[in-house]
Amino acid sequence: MDKITLQRIQKLHPSIRGEMTSIIKECGLALTGRAKIRVTQGLRSFKEQDELFAIGRTKTGKKVTNAKGGQSIHNYGLAVDICLIIDGKTASWDTAKDWDNDKVADWYECVRIFAKHGWDWGGNWKTFKDLPHFEKKSIKTKTSEIKTSWRNLIKLPKDKDGYVIF
Ligand SMILES: [Zn+2]
DSSP: OOHHHHHHHTTSOGGGHHHHHHHHHHHHHHOOSSEEEEEEEOOOOHHHHHHHHHBTTTBSSOOOOSOOTTSSGGGGTOEEEEEEEETTTEEEOOSSOOTTOSSSOHHHHHHHHHHHTTEEEGGGOSSSOOTTEEEEOEEEOSSOEEEOOHHHHTTSOBOTTSOBOO
């Protein structure tokens, strides 16, 4: 696993760091050719999210998100965006290419591994497909299991580092 990916995993919600390390390692074992997986984005602060939301609204540019601070699962460290790094240098978001010639597109090999661990792929969404995006479907609290929607997460208390407590 590359250093950048490792650093990004270390900022995810503490409860999923171990799980994400396993997922990335499994992807590393599954992809035996020119492509390696990299986490391009994990935790995003409320402030960073507000800055993205401003693009195409109060700032110039095309809209990049419909989520304000607190309305993205990234704001809770429970989502990652990925890309593939080809030959150790070029980023790729090609979801169809089979870089290791095993008859399954490398991107889908990763999708399957994430799914096995209970992660949703943004490529499965009906209205707005977000191909690089994966998020944890649900989290276990002491008493129940809750869907990891921002509406649920925003209500939870936070620890001293700003991570929600469940
Ligand atoms: Zn994302």
